[in-house]
């Protein structure tokens with residue numbers, strides 16, 4: 001499950017804050033207790049001092065008349081019980097309760113301590129005092145103890161104050177967080193709404209300035225995609241317009257030819273007119289086939305295939321298909337395959353169509369008696385498929401233009417749609433290769449396709 005960004009950020013800030021608040025509450029309780037104990041000890045000490053000051057040596061006997069102030073200082077309204085005990089150096093009771101607990105024995109001299117007394121936990125303070133008067137100095141110990149209700153109330157008050165502050169801090173942080181997130185995420189939400197609100201066909205770019213710098217690369221990436229789609233769409237529009245244009249002319253001719261043939265019904269020259277219709281239909285179906293092939297060769301039109309294609313076998317198969325036509329046209333069609341296996345990775349069917357178009361061109365544009373050679377080679381680590389002929393070749397400067405869609409060299413007599421070399425280029429590029437045409441010094445034309453050679457067979 002993926003939390004939305006706002007919940008995620010809030011959780012990551014508030015959960016740790018709450019944990020910290022819990023730790024703070026524990027630590028706060030301990031320190032509140034320590035502070036309250038300190039206050040209680042001060043009161044016990046003050047009370048013990050007042051009692052000690054009241055001690056008198058009356059003819060060798062120690063006497064204590066406890067002043068009311070010594071006990072009144074414990075009256076905090078919580079109804080605490082207070083007891084005292086005064087003993088001399090020998091442990092004899094001088095005043096107070098005889099069973100009041102003394103400090104526990106230990107290595108350290110402990111003054112204040114907690115102990116059970118009369119079913120209550122109480123806090124005690126033991127003060128050692130030396131009574132100096134007319135006689136010899138008399139050491140005595142005053143123990144004062146108080147129950148803990150007053151102290152516990154103080155602990156609670158101190159702790160609750162700290163805890164309340166912590167809670168208020170978290171609440172404030174949470175509020176600021178929610179507010180900050182709302183403001184911070186606003187541009188992203190605006191962008192989302194803008195994307196949603198766009199009409200289906202809209203290809204307008206989004207403004208990267210409207211969002212924070214972290215989101216800007218995303219908007220820019222979206223814009224790059226939109227621009228690509230725009231370019232693709234424009235190319236497709238051009239292609240459809242071109243195709244319609246290319247179909248219109250031969251269709252018009254075909255219409256005229258059909259009308260003429262109908263008019264010659266029953267006449268001897270009707271056969272001639274029908275032959276012309278036949279030729280036009282043939283050319284148009286060639287155009288339709290080439291259009292279909294080109295649309296299949298375009299990127300994304302077919303499921304991508306990565307067969308290991310042996311170029312030698314592929315060339316032999318294609319040449320077999322053209323053998324009869326070459327014979328008819330009196331052209332010597334041959335294969336130059338001196339090297340071992342030359343393999344490329346790609347779509348075998350489309351590579352066959354590509355080579356077919358190159359051979360078709362050579363047979364179509366070269367006169368009787370020409371030689372056409374298909375070569376399969378390895379060059380500089382690349383696989384090379386070349387179709388060379390000794391025909392009329394291309395006029396200078398046309399080597400690149402012939403790869404454009406629907407382009408035909410002006411003055412070309414043989415029929416054609418101008419799509420063959422565009423198909424060759426698409427197929428070569430789909431297989432990761434490149435294609436080029438060059439005019440060899442002896443005349444004619446060589447069209448070469450270079451591909452990255454397939455690695456060693458697994």
Ligand SMILES: Nc1ncnc2c1ncn2[C@@H]1O[C@H](COP(=O)(O)OP(=O)(O)OP(=O)(O)O)[C@@H](O)[C@H]1O
Pocket residue numbers: 286290357361362365366389391392393394402403407408409410412415416417418419420421422445
């Ligand atoms: N071997 C060649 N020798 C001379 N000219 C060529 C040769 N191959 C192609 N051309 C020229 O390049 C142009 C483009 O060739 P391309 O194969 O793209 O189209 P096409 O042959 O006219 O039509 P299509 O192949 O679609 O039926 C041709 O019209 C022709 O003028």
Ligand SMILES: [Mg+2]
Pocket residue numbers: 357360361416418419420421
């Ligand atoms: Mg062609």
